[in-house]
Amino acid sequence: MFDELQPLPPDPILALTPAYRADPNPDKIDLGAGVYKDEHGKTPVMAAVKQAERTLLAKQDSKAYVGPAGATGFNEALAELAFGADLAGALGSRRTSLQTPGGCGGLRLAAEFLARANAGATVWVSDPSWPNHVPLLCAAGLGIAHYPYYDFDSHSLRFDAMIDSLGKAASGDVVLLHGCCHNPCGADLDREQWLALRELALANGFTVLIDMAYQGLGDGIERDAAGVRLLAEALPELLLVSSCSKNFGLYRERTGALSVICRSATVAKAAASQLAAIARASYSMPPDHGAAVVQTILENSDLRASWEAELAAMRERINGLRGALAERLAAAGTGRDFSFIEREKGMFSFLGVSPEQAEALVNQYGIYLVKSGRINVAGVNEANIGYLTRSLAVLLRTSP
Numbered sequence: 001m002f003d004e005l006q007p008l009p010p011d012p013i014l015a016l017t018p019a020y021r022a023d024p025n026p027d028k029i030d031l032g033a034g035v036y037k038d039e040h041g042k043t044p045v046m047a048a049v050k051q052a053e054r055t056l057l058a059k060q061d062s063k064a065y066v067g068p069a070g071a072t073g074f075n076e077a078l079a080e081l082a083f084g085a086d087l088a089g090a091l092g093s094r095r096t097s098l099q100t101p102g103g104c105g106g107l108r109l110a111a112e113f114l115a116r117a118n119a120g121a122t123v124w125v126s127d128p129s130w131p132n133h134v135p136l137l138c139a140a141g142l143g144i145a146h147y148p149y150y151d152f153d154s155h156s157l158r159f160d161a162m163i164d165s166l167g168k169a170a171s172g173d174v175v176l177l178h179g180c181c182h183n184p185c186g187a188d189l190d191r192e193q194w195l196a197l198r199e200l201a202l203a204n205g206f207t208v209l210i211d212m213a214y215q216g217l218g219d220g221i222e223r224d225a226a227g228v229r230l231l232a233e234a235l236p237e238l239l240l241v242s243s244c245s246k247n248f249g250l251y252r253e254r255t256g257a258l259s260v261i262c263r264s265a266t267v268a269k270a271a272a273s274q275l276a277a278i279a280r281a282s283y284s285m286p287p288d289h290g291a292a293v294v295q296t297i298l299e300n301s302d303l304r305a306s307w308e309a310e311l312a313a314m315r316e317r318i319n320g321l322r323g324a325l326a327e328r329l330a331a332a333g334t335g336r337d338f339s340f341i342e343r344e345k346g347m348f349s350f351l352g353v354s355p356e357q358a359e360a361l362v363n364q365y366g367i368y369l370v371k372s373g374r375i376n377v378a379g380v381n382e383a384n385i386g387y388l389t390r391s392l393a394v395l396l397r398t399s400p
Contacts, residue, residue: 013131016368025366029384031375032368034183034347035251036217036314039381046249048307052296056289066288068279069272070099070257074291077298078257081221082212082242087229093265096272098279099286102254103213103243104136109258110209110239111140112278113271114174123174123209124166126150128372130183133176133211142174150185152350155340157187163196171205179212179240180224181346184374188218188345194227198234208235213243216311217318218345236263244294246347247311253290318347321380328385332393347378351392357399365391 016032035043069075075097080088088095100106114121123142125133126149134144147165148158169175177197182188189197201208210228218224232238237260244255260275262268279285297303322342329338341349353361353373361367367388369375380388 013370016370019362020368023366023368027384027387028366028368029379029388030368031377031379031388032370033379034376035378036246036249036318036347037376037378037381039317041379041381043249043251046307046310048297048303048310049249049293051306052293052300052303055296056292060292063288065285066099066291068098068276068285070286071288071291071295073299074099074295075257077295078242078244079259081298082215082225082228082240082259083232084222084225084229087233091232091261094263094268095259095261096268096275097257097259098272098275099291100241100256100258100279101283101286102245103211103241103256104132105254105283105286106241106243106256106258107133107136107211108139109275109278109282110241110260111137111142112282113260113275114207114209114239115140115142116274116278118172121172121174122169123176124169124206125176126162126178126182128184129176129178130211137176145169145173147175149182150187150350152352155187155344155350155352157189157193159189159193159196163200166197166200166206167204169204169206173206174209174239175201175206176209176211177227179210179215179228181214181218181348183213183346184348184350184370184372186341186344186346186349186377189227191226191230194230198231201231201235207237207239209239209241211241213241214246214346215242216247216308217315217347220315221308221311232261235261237261244290248290248294248297248307250290250293253293254287255290255294318378321377321385322349324385325377325380325389328389329392332389334389334393334396336396341377347376348374349377350374353392353395357395360395360399361391365395367391 020030079097122145123137124145124147127146148161151158215224240259242257245251260271297307326338326342351373355371358371358373
């Protein structure tokens with residue numbers, strides 16, 4: 001029965017990592033993989049995570065199942081991190097939260113839940129968006145529409161066009177938003193834009209799904225969640241997917257959560273039962289280790305302070321790299337304005353190169369990036385920034 005299957009092309013982002021590793025170029029740079037890297041190009045285990053793991057190793061006395069909804073303590077701690085203590089409390093039993101296998105697991109769980117609630121639902125996705133958003137949503141049978149978000153020429157938001165497009169979204173539709181540090185462009189909504197989206201959602205009755213994978217890596221834990229909280233405090237329905245991959249460095253532990261806000265406690269109770277059933281039929285129950293680590297950190301004041309300090313250092317390094325990269329590109333004589341890189345947030349930005357130029361950077365210079373021109377800013381360091389900016393300057397001066 002398998003003989004007619006045809007091979008699929010490799011994931012364009014994931015395929016960069018083995019190609020980078022096999023490249024003999026001593027000056028090669030990996031700007032593709034979406035993981036945080038320190039000044040030495042390593043993705044370290046956070047000190048607070050190491051300490052939490054030691055605590056768990058000493059005290060954990062069982063590996064029994066946690067159940068389809070995961071650990072209640074983790075779910076509540078992560079919901080409070082996202083919504084804030086006051087709002088999380090005010091939402092009360094209108095909110096239900098489930099532990100998921102990473103942000104991807106949360107998105108897929110949300111998609112399956114939305115398909116049960118409205119099999120004909122259309123999800124509006126930003127142009128551009130993280131490439132895996134559409135496959136995750138389509139796998140549940142949901143329809144996809146796109147709304148304009150980013151202007152590649154001016155490297156700025158197309159907010160008026162976004163609002164005009166989303167004016168067509170109606171009750172029964174879902175609008176997917178990035179909570180902060182937009183992947184792939186790094187251009188985020190400001191407070192007034194979040195408020196405008198809130199008013200549009202209230203007027204049109206569409207449901208909002210927010211993917212927040214980078215809380216704490218833009219402007220800080222609280223400020224990065226401001227838009228989420230503005231919507232959550234006013235909308236009758238909202239879905240939020242939280243990931244611990246980036247801000248806790250738990251990439252391979254697959255740790256995340258899905259929170260669903262409903263019109264009433266009665267509806268939330270029904271939603272919780274539906275979500276648990278979907279989880280049970282999909283992966284039975286989520287892995288425990290990463291969630292136990294996060295819960296241990298967030299419930300211990302010393303560990304939380306250590307984690308927040310290390311997260312702040314990561315954030316400051318990324319923001320510093322943005323400024324340094326913009327400055328060095330200007331000094332290299334590229335003939336272009338790269339100041340937008342400093343204004344954007346999180347790990348990603350578009351360089352503004354064509355697919356052909358991106359391919360040339362890979363093949364001729366060993367600078368690995370996605371064909372769209374998206375780079376992981378955290379892959380830049382003091383040792384490679386000179387080679388990167390010189391190479392890009394030569395390419396831009398010599399290629400069409």
